[in-house]
Amino acid sequence: MDRLTEVAAGVLVATSEVFVTTSTVVTGRDGGCLVIDPALTLSDLRLLAADLAAAELRPVAGFASHAHWDHILWCRELGGVPRYAAQRAVAAADRSRDTLIAEVSKTAPGHDLDLFGRLDPLGPESAYIPWDGPDAFVVTHDGHAPGHSAIFLPQTGTLVAGDMCSDIEIPLLDLAQPDPVGDYQAGLERLAALPVRQVVPGHGAVGDAAEFRRRVAADLAYLDQLRRGHDPRDQRLTVDWLIEEHDLQVHHLCG
Numbered sequence: 001m002d003r004l005t006e007v008a009a010g011v012l013v014a015t016s017e018v019f020v021t022t023s024t025v026v027t028g029r030d031g032g033c034l035v036i037d038p039a040l041t042l043s044d045l046r047l048l049a050a051d052l053a054a055a056e057l058r059p060v061a062g063f064a065s066h067a068h069w070d071h072i073l074w075c076r077e078l079g080g081v082p083r084y085a086a087q088r089a090v091a092a093a094d095r096s097r098d099t100l101i102a103e104v105s106k107t108a109p110g111h112d113l114d115l116f117g118r119l120d121p122l123g124p125e126s127a128y129i130p131w132d133g134p135d136a137f138v139v140t141h142d143g144h145a146p147g148h149s150a151i152f153l154p155q156t157g158t159l160v161a162g163d164m165c166s167d168i169e170i171p172l173l174d175l176a177q178p179d180p181v182g183d184y185q186a187g188l189e190r191l192a193a194l195p196v197r198q199v200v201p202g203h204g205a206v207g208d209a210a211e212f213r214r215r216v217a218a219d220l221a222y223l224d225q226l227r228r229g230h231d232p233r234d235q236r237l238t239v240d241w242l243i244e245e246h247d248l249q250v251h252h253l254c255g
Helices: 042-054 087-095 097-107 180-192 209-227 240-254
Strands: 002-008 011-015 022-027 032-036 058-063 083-085 137-141 148-153 158-160 198-200
Touching: 002 042, 002 198, 011 042, 022 042, 032 042, 042 058, 083 087, 087 097, 137 180, 180 209, 198 209, 209 240
Parallel strands: 032 058, 058 083, 158 198
Antiparallel strands: 002 011, 011 022, 022 032, 137 148, 148 158
């Protein structure tokens, strides 16, 4: 796992070698910090906790962008703090718990399953994460997964995008929904309207404002091709599992 690097004032990112998965830390008052989507192996999480302790930072809250197994991880070293998610994401995690446990046990065994996916739902009127630190605006939609949420930090213009706005992944749709392309496009358009100065995707590299706009344009172009019944040719289709997901989306939407 790459160690924590400051990408904006008070915003730290570490990247796991597995799936190029990012963990984001936002520093608050008196050494408190917000931990978003910590991942991915148990050793990654323990290293993250050790690095926070070495920097005299202590988690006071966590946040899960959505209820896929690699975004609802935790370890005891990170502490017993509230771990927030949107209500629809919490419901999805509870509903699919057995499947999620099977997925994490297969791909990243060893995690404490008593802590896995134990999320606290944000209230229906909650626009911000309730913590003692910089404003963390929650942008919830149903693109990619039910209740998928990005976090926008207006003080630095940082968008922690969850599983969207990636330089290495195509839009991955929730094909169980009636309008997966429309859901994803609506979510992407909400993010695109924000004054983003840097973007942190759930998988991939941090990008500046110009790179964020490039990724949004690439994702919208991909979605437009699917909506037209075409098979998009996207330069991010470079690994087998992603090509398989792409083929599944094309088959489902284009026949």
